[in-house]
Amino acid sequence: MSGGNQDTVHVNMxxxxxxxxxxxxxxxxxxxxxxxxxxxxxENEPLELSPGARALVPTGFAMxxxxxxxxxxxxxxxxxxxxxxxxxxxxxxxxxxxRGEVKVLLTNLGTEPFTVERGMRIAxxxxxxxxxxTLVEVAHLNASSRGSGGFGSTGTG
Numbered sequence: 346m347s348g349g350n351q352d353t354v355h356v357n358m359x360x361x362x363x364x365x366x367x368x369x370x371x372x373x374x375x376x377x378x379x380x381x382x383x384x385x386x387x388e389n390e391p392l393e394l395s396p397g398a399r400a401l402v403p404t405g406f407a408m409x410x411x412x413x414x415x416x417x418x419x420x421x422x423x424x425x426x427x428x429x430x431x432x433x434x435x436x437x438x439x440x441x442x443x444r445g446e447v448k449v450l451l452t453n454l455g456t457e458p459f460t461v462e463r464g465m466r467i468a469x470x471x472x473x474x475x476x477x478x479t480l481v482e483v484a485h486l487n488a489s490s491r492g493s494g495g496f497g498s499t500g501t502g
Contacts, residue, residue: 354411355411356409356411356414357408358406358407358408359408361385361407363403363405364405365405367404368464370404380469380470381468382418382468382470383404383466384403384467385463388463391460393458393460394430394452395453396453397453397454399433399451399452401449403446404448407445408447410440410441410472412441413474414441414472414475415472415475417437417470419437419468419469419471420432428453428455430451430454430459431451431454432450432452433450437450441475447470449468451467
């Protein structure tokens with residue numbers, strides 16, 4: 346079986362002044378979907394997230410996504426598993442027409458304070474194509490085997 350899609354999407358990145366010296370996002374392996382995002386907090390001012398707290402953490406860059414694409418900001422599994430720190434609005438969506446700084450809404454769901462230091466990998470970003478959808482109002486929907494079964498209706502697991 347051959348490898349996956351080898352197409353490359355070019356995204357213009359602008360490093361902001363407070364992002365100097367930090368790595369720009371990039372995939373860390375050939376098969377990685379996400380690009381790590383680093384915290385652009387001041388070197389001498391780490392950010393402490395108390396249990397239950399949330400904060401908008403700067404990344405030090407802005408970008409220009411091509412039309413027809415979005416970027417999703419997602420948690421890093423290690424931070425979530427080890428510390429209970431996650432991205433609150435998962436996934437956070439960055440639209441193609443947004444030109445401001447990419448920021449990460451982190452929250453501490455753990456039981457201990459968590460310190461965000463400059464350069465720490467705090468989230469990951471995945472760039473995805475966006476389908477244009479036309480919604481069509483109808484009087485009735487076609488039947489399906491599931492019907493109107495909602496939460497937990499497809500099994501007990």
